[in-house]
Amino acid sequence: MQAVYGLYSDPSRAQRAFDSLRAAGVEEHGIAVVSSVPWEEYEFARRDRRTPMAWLAALGGLLGGVSGYLLAGLTQKAYPIPTGGMAINVPWTNGIITYELTMLGAILVTLITLLISAHIPDWTPRVYDPAVADGCILVGVVNPRHDSRVEIERSLREAGADSIKEANVTNRWRI
Amino acid sequence: MQRHDAPLDSGLSTLAILLLVTCHSSMVQTMESKAQKKWAMVVDLDRCTGCEACVVACHAENNIPTVGEEQAAMGRAMHWMRVERYYQGDFPNVRVKFIPVFCQQCDAAPCEPVCPTYASYHTAEGLNGQVYNRCIGTRYCANACPYNVRFFNFYNPVWEKPLHLQLNPDVSVREVGVMEKCTFCVQRIKAAEITAKADKRELKDGDVQPACAQSCPPKALVFGDLNDPTSEVSRLAGSNRATRLLEELGTKPKVIYLQRESWGDGKES
Amino acid sequence: MEKSPNQITEDLLRPLLRTSPKYYFAVALLAAVVVVAFAAFGYQAYSGLGVSGLRRPVFWGFYITNFVFWIGISHAGTLISAILRLANATWRRPVTRCAEVITVFALSIGAMFPVIHLGRPWLAFWLIPYPSERQIWPNFRSPLVWDFFAINTYLIGSVAFLTLPILPDWALVRDKASGWRKRVYGFLSLGWRGTPRQWSRLESAMHIMAIVIIPVAVSVHTIVSWDFAMAPVPMWHSTIFGPYFVAGAIFSGIAALILAMACLRKFLHLEDYLKPLHFDNLGKLLLMMSLLWFYFVFAERLTTWYGNEPSEMAVFWTTQQGAYAPLFWTMVFCNFLLPFPILAIKRLRTITGTVIASTAVVAGMWLERFLIIVPSLSHKFLPYNWGTYRPTWVEITIMVGTFAGMALLYALFAKAVPIISIWELKLGLHEKSEVRSQETEGRGKLAFGGQEKLET
């Protein structure tokens, strides 16, 4: 896998590079962006913002609640212990278990949604540069069409890149 | 920073929970008790002389260990049955009031719901069961019990040989870390039930006698079935002297105390 | 003086990459104490609970005191951090992580105590509902089972809440470190790169978790209070216990957080990050909680006194002027009389001032838990059975061991993870500089939080 990218120490330059790449005809989702800080105010970082995570969390809560209810209610019914007329299956206390498992369900589903939708963990080769750790923003294109390569490099450079790099993303990713 | 709304719709979740609770109430299950028996004890305080024969009998019957002087002084002595002494009046006109206290076998026992493992639970016959093998030793039941009649094995009990030969084989020898308490001599109840069943007859009043009642010289302790209107216990429980210990807590104890007729009002007996 | 991002990185990664001999010595010392505490627990499990000072009628003593205390301390972190995160309080950034760590460790330590105090600790797993051949389930009516569920939920949530924002920092360490560290942190960071997608998902997840975890935290300490309130014991059986315990928990939690921050600031030389501002703000919070705590204690005592129920009055008087009175008034001094003036007077609300107040509060809150448990149990309904309680060396050793364990875990954590969230700090820095640059230049970027681009 080939990648061409520029490193920008300034987010507005990164934004300019992002814009000129799009002007050069690169599809928005073909542009790779990597940063050490979530530059949420900039457009280049505002991709993929839509996520059903909150709805999934609510669903997870519902799921957790139902399983909590089943755990506390049905299991005691399935394993009845003779209690001499005392209630063994009590809505109020089962409500506490249901409540806790509702919350647990929401937490776990949020966690799982995050891991899956953000591709974590991910050990496959991806475009990256350790300079990101120094605060640089990486903007580039992975597997550019051969004929557009020159134009991409020009766009990146004109946006004010600190450096332009071409990388062969074949190494096993970071470990 | 993130500005989007949090669509974790609390209204929706509330609705769902409400729905669940509603469904639940349709399946709430109380095991209907078909108990033919309701074991109870009557303690006639007028008759009690405070001789503590019941305490000794209880120790012997139920394999209750003696913990030794040092531990007893710390407050770790185990007496399923104890005779509490309360003093009334000023010297020299002092009178001692004896109250034998043991597990009250409450119908609404505070010790039962707090046990996380069902080691303390309500039996079909209305006893407060204590299942030693299920006990993990949270001692929560002992805290919840208003009568302080639950005891904890702080150490493994020890019997100097050959005293171990007098251990009752019908009763467990409890080990370290478990709670124990008066069982109304459940081993005797079980034995009587099995015998009655073998003889193809019903249990009759007087078939079961716990060790304390059996050994009480003035017959201050009477044991029997409260559901049987002809039993001695039922008769005595109907007395106008009948009262229950800490009745105001709503524990519905099945031990009925017959108050002293002559005092409590300051009159000479 | 504003630090540059690279300066921040270097300052905050220093503890991870360089270790002084003093650190090893401290860790060895703390570990030794912890080992001794574990040995004491082993001794207790082998011999029986008789080696503790517990006796009839005081069946709960130091262990449950410590349980409630540590669960209370655990409310420092995740709860405060979640509230500050939701309120978008920007000063929170250097504080959140060291607060969340307190939650995770204090909760783990606190959760050990119900097991330590069991008569048969090896059977603690019977609280887990799993299908066994015995065909019997835990009793869901028992507050201890609620505890089991609540604490585990809170622990899982807190660990996630703590760990997720660490990933970008671990990725940073991966890029900055070399040798074995690079590999270890490379693994720990789970391949975090920092794509817009990852950042936005992380933000969403943290947002949701912050909302979810606050009611969980409240429920946890409410349920801990119900351990007491569900038992018909004088002065336990009270509706006020839920909010009372939650308020007390946050109170002691903030105090613990201030102490932890002061230690970090001193030992890791973070003077430029944990500033007097943070101590001042937390000091104000602590002041508010101190007043709230006093209100609850007052309300509890007042209603008891007016209720004039004999068994409750027995407990009441033993704490007001009986055997437990010295402890009670020490508690009032530590929790209110001392911290109130220190925290209320701006000139005294310095770092030293808040540390003194926090130390008093931590001690006072520990006493409060002791005073809730022991006087009530020793004065139950039948005066014939009144008793007393004195801890033994086993209980004291285990208690000291947990304090050492907390310090040890904290020290180890500060060695493995940047104790201040580097990326969040940098983010704060950029936001500040952007607000500035926006004012001067108004260049091509989105307005802060707006939807439109100013310039294309």
Added chain:
Amino acid sequence: MLSGSQSRWIVIFVAACALVFLIYVGRADTRSPRADEDTRARVSPVFTPAHRSVLDAVRDFFNRRPVPVQPLAFTHKVHLANGMHCTDCHTAVEAAPVAGIPGVELCMTCHQMIAADKPEIKKLAAYQKRGEDIPWQRVYAFSPTVHVKFNHAPHIRAGVECKTCHGDMTQQTVAVRAVDLNMGYCVNCHRQKQASTDCITCHY
């Protein structure tokens, strides 16, 4: 710091130690419990329900029970094949909590004559001659920590066959623990037969 291979070896070593420990704990104990009790009796002047050692406690926790070694190679198979009934020797089973293990005198009522020349019977006769009883080892005992009070008589009266809990004795020589009498086994049967499943029916 440790290199990768070093740490790998440490992990393997720790895992191996754990494995050895588990095998040691889990391995069936073939010592005769009786002999142990004898030494214990000599050593300790007191009786206590405590486990003899931590290892014993761990074994009990994992439900590993000692395999009994009987003093005589008694064969149930032969006796039952010759038309005897369980109750001929386990005489108390219909009336008492314990079924009873026959004493040497009961055995010798028949074996005075029958098969008296077999080596095992000679051992039997030797026991009688010495006036000793045969130190039979229990096969189906419950661990004392489970606090089960089992009573044979009501079960026999309710028509439970011996083999339900003891397996097919016509195929066994020395009795072996053919059925794992765990709590689930008891509870299931009680449920089926509508017998009480109240905990206190058995645990007190």
